[in-house]
Amino acid sequence: MPEPGPSPLPPRPSDAVSRLAALGLGIAARPAPRPPAAEPPVPAAPPAQAPVPEVHAPDPAAPAGGPAAGPGAGVRSPALERLLRGPGGLGTAGLRLAPPPPPAAAGPGAPAQGRPVPGLYHHPVPEPDPVRVAEVSRRIKVWAVEEAEVYPPEWEEQFDGFSVGRYMVACHPDAPTVEHLMTATRLMVAENVLDDCYCEDHGGSPVGLGGRLLLAHTALDPLHTVQEYAPAWAQSLQCDAPRRAYRSAMEHFLRQATASQADRYRHDMARLHLGYLAEAAWAQTAYVPQVWEYLAMRQFNNFRPCPTITDTVGGYELPADLHAQPAVQRVIALAGNATTIVNDLYSYTKELDSPGMHLNLPVVVAACEGVSDKEAYLKSVEVHNELMRAFESEAADLAASCPDPRLLRFLRGVAVWVDGNHYWHMTNTYRYSLPDYW
Template structure:
């Protein structure tokens, strides 16, 4: 485990008090000065909002905190860091958005334009093109794993597997991963999750009927069954019964080689959330129910990308301590990141889902039906929802970074922000899977 442990005695407690009894050897001099007050009241309990005025007009001190530690021994933590954060692009469909110097520092975008077109008006940050050497290594590694280790798909699915471009996805989302092996942790889990979604829920034989039983048995590949000696072998044998379970079992075994017990349990918890979201959507499909917009957004808080950014520290080779990860303010930041990135998926996959058999729920479809909007107006309203979530994510992350400037917290916040940007990059550039509607 490549961890950067929190020194004994340091904590951002439930009340938000930050103490620094010792100095980490890799922190620059002078040391960070701890804030004299506790966390803002709005970040001290779940579901609270930080007033915009408190977090969107920071001074130079806050920008320094968000850039993180500097000096001898710290350069390797930020392989693409630049002192000057990029200014968000101006959406063509809306007034110029404010610059957010409070958001965790992102890499400068590369000069070469990315493949595909971003959604007009969608608030996002361009990212550099992923390292082609790493993309190639992960691409070869993940295909060998899928074919040789877990027998993931039949030969006629190869084009779809290649079109998923998971290597480019993971390298864009985790530029601070110390090795290709660390990137492979994320790639295997992403492919396994996609296999469960396709084979159990959607494109390749999925159905809402009986989904709960299938998901429960697959979940035991992540969260193992503890039973009697008589029945243990039957369960172990079941983990090889189908491609999703084989993929979950193998991906989790690799993950456990690098993750701490708390990181592994955190991931299992978020996968439980994901599976509960799958079940809610399946129940609505069985009853032909179109939820209210707020109900749909509640479902999408669970059926979303959250398990991916929550492992950003494991993939980065360090650990955000469990007590800091569990802080309500951190949980809100992670939830907002997951919610925003999932609406990105709704928007980029919109035409793909409309062309598929049956009715696929996504945010524009639900807005159109529940709010009586035409397709274009509903889609543009969904873009606004995403933009609001993104700005709330950045504001809350900035407030937490200012109130709790512990190095592992700052690095984790940066990692989540980079994951958000990389997720958008993958959706924008994956023209094999996605195309935009003709609304502009």
């Protein structure tokens, strides 16, 4: 079935939802422009083990801080029901995602289940495929130790405790191969190495951060300079762990991504670095931002680079003209903002136990609005819930107004990334614990 061409976003007609519900979608995954080398045989996750990437319609009657919702919560529009059923048409049977199986029984080495933040609006996901988790975990450690040299032996426990393999398999269940998963996993590790070494608890400092970030960014967005100075720049990419990790992860990413996807990722990483700089400037001047200022910073210093590569990891492409549409950008921004507040909530006690003052949403709300720590935390849960419901509502509207199959698949991919991100935070009891506010 030929792949449809780029579609503009038309005004939403009154019968868009009903027409979308009746539409048969044939979603053809485009092969990566440069296929990866043949992999050792690793069983692919069977369709029955993949969670349904859901875009959930919010329940208008539900309170902002209401109880956690499962996948069936809320009222789904016909457009959303069509998304959840998956693609139809010739050649698309392999893309249909079956309902998730019941979680596997806990056994030796099974991840701790953790518990969700009470009142947090979220959608449970099944345990990620353990075969893929094990293989991604093995490969990423080999890459981190032997190729990128991103951590010394004394950091090994922290690296293992991050559980990045489980994280990425949960967030990208539609990845066609383990190497596609590795594309996301290397980038995730590289981003965290830079954050730890430049900004956080492994030698990070706000002093001089701008210069370090700019030079590291050239590992993603290469320097085009005169011949005399090019060797010094190339050598600089090996001088510290963040630059080594960025360079290597980006080289692997370029083997899977189109030129447009690579440029999109560079742009999102520039956004991330801008957010780092704003937070560093506030730290240097001991400035506590207003809540709206903090949320503006977090729109940049957030997870956005991760869900926006969901099409690369899935082996297809959302065309640039669709990705750049304001409605698409709003959905992506809301997803990034909601997932980042999840991080604020789960890492709250970890940051309170760290030296100095760490800005997160509960801390800023308490400081600016004169409420107790508990009240500030519970209000932050409400902020997350409002962002999450806005993301789901806007995604549903977008799916109805622009039923391009590639966009629908991308929206489903972003939605399952949001759910997988919450799953990882909730279950990563090595890193996170909840405050005693209930």
